[in-house]
Structures are given as C-alpha cells and as structure tokens.
Amino acid sequence: MKEISINLTIKCYDSYEELSDSDERRLCNSAFESLNHAYAPYSNYKVGAAVLLDDNHIVEGSNQENAVFPLGLCAERVAIFSSNTLYPKAKIKAIAVVTLGDVEKGKFPGFPCGSCRQVMIDMEYRHQQNIKVFVLDKNKNLLVVDSVKELLPIAFDHSAL
Ligand code: THU
Numbered sequence: 001m002k003e004i005s006i007n008l009t010i011k012c013y014d015s016y017e018e019l020s021d022s023d024e025r026r027l028c029n030s031a032f033e034s035l036n037h038a039y040a041p042y043s044n045y046k047v048g049a050a051v052l053l054d055d056n057h058i059v060e061g062s063n064q065e066n067a068v069f070p071l072g073l074c075a076e077r078v079a080i081f082s083s084n085t086l087y088p089k090a091k092i093k094a095i096a097v098v099t100l101g102d103v104e105k106g107k108f109p110g111f112p113c114g115s116c117r118q119v120m121i122d123m124e125y126r127h128q129q130n131i132k133v134f135v136l137d138k139n140k141n142l143l144v145v146d147s148v149k150e151l152l153p154i155a156f157d158h159s160a161l
Pocket residue numbers: 040043045046047062063064065072073074075076111112113116
C-alpha cells in the first residue's frame with residue numbers, strides 16, 4: 001500500500017491592492033466592475049469574473065441566469081468563453097472571481113464551482129500554462145491559488161479520450 005497526498009497552497013491577502021503586479025490589481029478591479037453586469041434575479045447571488053491574457057488584455061464575465069434555471073451560466077465560464085472568442089490565440093494567465101455574499105469569519109469566500117474548474121483546467125492543458133486563480137470577497141480580501149490543478153487534482157483531461 002502506498003499513499004498519495006495532494007497539496008493545496010492558498011496565499012491570503014487583506015486586500016488585492018497589496019498585489020505587487022499592476023496587471024493583477026487591474027484584473028481584480030475588473031472582476032469587481034463586471035459585478036455590475038451580473039443578471040441574477042433568481043439566486044440574488046451576483047458573481048463577477050475577469051481573465052487576464054498573456055497579451056495583457058482583460059476580459060470580463062458575470063453570471064447570467066435564466067427562468068429555466070439550468071440554462072444560466074457562471075461568471076467564470078462567461079469570461080473564459082468570451083476571451084476565447086475575442087482573443088483566440090491568447091493564453092489565459094489568471095482569472096479573478098468576486099462574490100458579494102457575506103463571508104463568515106474564518107470561512108472561505110465563494111470559490112469557483114466544479115464545472116468552472118473543469119473548464120479552467122482544460123485551458124491549462126490547452127495552453128500548457130498554469131492559470132492563477134484569484135478569489136475575492138466584497139471587502140477586497142483576496143485568496144490566490146497558483147494553478148487550477150491544485151483546485152481540481154486528478155482531473156479528467158483529453159488524454160483519457
Ligand atoms: N455561480 C458563478 O457564477 N460561479 C461559480 O463558480 C458558482 C456559482 C453563479 C451561478 C448562479 O447564477 C449563482 O452563482 C448561484 O449559484
């Protein structure tokens with residue numbers, strides 16, 4: 001018998017304004033901006049996202065709900081699919097996600113759901129480049145994970161097909 005253990009490292013910042021990289025600060029700010037375009041009348045849970053590309057473009061996305069509930073789409077996937085359409089050759093360097101929900105002290109803010117993690121990891125495989133994940137709460141508190149692989153270990157990928 002042998003054991004396999006999996007590491008997850010989360011860097012915690014009191015505010016995204018502490019980030020030394022100005023593009024990463026811009027990315028977090030864009031995620032907040034995109035909250036203004038969320039359409040979430042059914043859940044009342046607005047999510048803003050933004051992706052930072054290797055050519056330094058930033059593409060925003062927000063959750064878009066529908067009266068037929070399963071048809072809605074998460075903010076992260078709106079941002080990723082838009083950036084693939086607008087800048088098909090660019091690689092995604094990072095994604096930021098923000099929710100307005102109250103976060104109980106000591107608890108994590110809203111991390112990307114499993115479906116969004118799967119879409120993000122596909123982008124890592126596709127471009128052979130890690131994507132940093134920035135998770136923010138409404139008070140600008142920031143958690144950073146350096147690769148989607150840490151959030152979705154042992155993922156399904158194209159090599160299984
Ligand atoms: N949502 C996101 O936009 N991203 C996630 O990673 C989790 C959930 C949205 C979907 C739905 O509009 C609302 O949040 C409540 O689930």
